[in-house]
Amino acid sequence: MKFHQLRYIHEVAKQNLNISQAADVLHTSQPGVSKQIQLLEEELKLQIFFRNGKRLIGVTEPGQIILDLAERVMREMNSIRSVGEEFTQKQTGALTIATTHTQARYRLPMAVKAFMEQFPDVRLTIHQGNPTQVAEQVVSGEADIGIATESISDYEKLVCLPCYEWNRCVVTPHGHPLLSDLPLTLEKISRFPLITYDFAFTGGSLVSRVFGKEDLEPNVVLTAIDADVIKTYVGLGLGIGLLANMAYDPVRDANLAVIDASHLFPPSTTFLGFRRDAYLRGYVYDFIKLLAPDYDRRAVNEAIRLSEARI
Numbered sequence: 624m625k626f627h628q629l630r631y632i633h634e635v636a637k638q639n640l641n642i643s644q645a646a647d648v649l650h651t652s653q654p655g656v657s658k659q660i661q662l663l664e665e666e667l668k669l670q671i672f673f674r675n676g677k678r679l680i681g682v683t684e685p686g687q688i689i690l691d692l693a694e695r696v697m698r699e700m701n702s703i704r705s706v707g708e709e710f711t712q713k714q715t716g717a718l719t720i721a722t723t724h725t726q727a728r729y730r731l732p733m734a735v736k737a738f739m740e741q742f743p744d745v746r747l748t749i750h751q752g753n754p755t756q757v758a759e760q761v762v763s764g765e766a767d768i769g770i771a772t773e774s775i776s777d778y779e780k781l782v783c784l785p786c787y788e789w790n791r792c793v794v795t796p797h798g799h800p801l802l803s804d805l806p807l808t809l810e811k812i813s814r815f816p817l818i819t820y821d822f823a824f825t826g827g828s829l830v831s832r833v834f835g836k837e838d839l840e841p842n843v844v845l846t847a848i849d850a851d852v853i854k855t856y857v858g859l860g861l862g863i864g865l866l867a868n869m870a871y872d873p874v875r876d877a878n879l880a881v882i883d884a885s886h887l888f889p890p891s892t893t894f895l896g897f898r899r900d901a902y903l904r905g906y907v908y909d910f911i912k913l914l915a916p917d918y919d920r921r922a923v924n925e926a927i928r929l930s931e932a933r934i
Contacts, residue, residue, distance in 0.1 A: 628663040629693040631656050636690050640679040702902035715744040721757040721766035724849045729869045734913040742906050769896045781896040782930045786915040788892050790885035794857050794864040797880050807882050809837050816844040816862030818853050
């Protein structure tokens with residue numbers, strides 16, 4: 624059994640059993656990948672993949688166990704590599720962050736700016752998605768850390784740190800009837816076409832539950848994952864917008880009026896998550912502290928210890 628064979632089956636699984644795509648990622652040939660998989664199966668005396676002719680169509684029961692172990696080997700190898708880099712190239716490396724649009728657009732910029740000034744030789748990448756996509760990217764190793772709302776904390780493989788709370792506001796065109804009908808209530812919101820976050824977001828489902836408790840159904844006419852898109856369509860007069868209060872800027876959004884809605888909804892919490900078994904480079908600790916100053920290295924390590932104790 625060779626390391627590159629485990630790497631090959633791991634990548635084939637990541638590419639949805641497409642050997643050609645896996646070969647492209649691995650910078651090798653399709654026949655070479657197929658041959659190494661065959662040699663590994665012969666050595667283990669079992670099938671890892673089901674086949675239809677030359678095409679892979681599924682994963683066998685023992686194959687899934689082997690793939691899980693291969694994924695663990697890949698992670699451990701990456702951790703070993705990170706240890707070496709930590710002690711020989713402290714100021715260089717890569718950091719991939721998965722987060723939602725709202726966090727990337729309105730909460731992360733200052734932390735990212737400070738981080739890039741402090742570590743100019745660390746390559747920083749930001750992936751955007753909904754909280755489920757964010758969590759899954761961290762679980763799969765595509766991202767080093769994820770920043771999103773509550774649902775990310777449901778993943779057992781992640782250590783999640785509560786960073787900050789936020790709530791919501793309603794935005795309207797100037798002169799809208801809601802502006803002269805305060806205080807704002809759920810019933811008043813439900814009278815108007817509503818534009819809000821995609822209901823795949825934790826915030827969206829929370830909003831739905833809050834309305835449901837009052838036996839109200841919001842008249843949602845449009846959803847989006849991007850707060851700027853919500854504000855654009857509100858500005859066009861298609862409805863009122865319900866979004867994170869951090870997403871409203873009185874200067875940039877001067878064409879819209881804002882009404883605080885934090886008295887209507889429980890606050891949401893933004894979490895920062897990373898794999899429980901990940902080796903954190905020093906600069907990752909520094910980024911965490913820039914985003915959430917209460918979490919210095921000692922606090923992060925204590926959170927890891929407590930998380931492991933609960934397993």
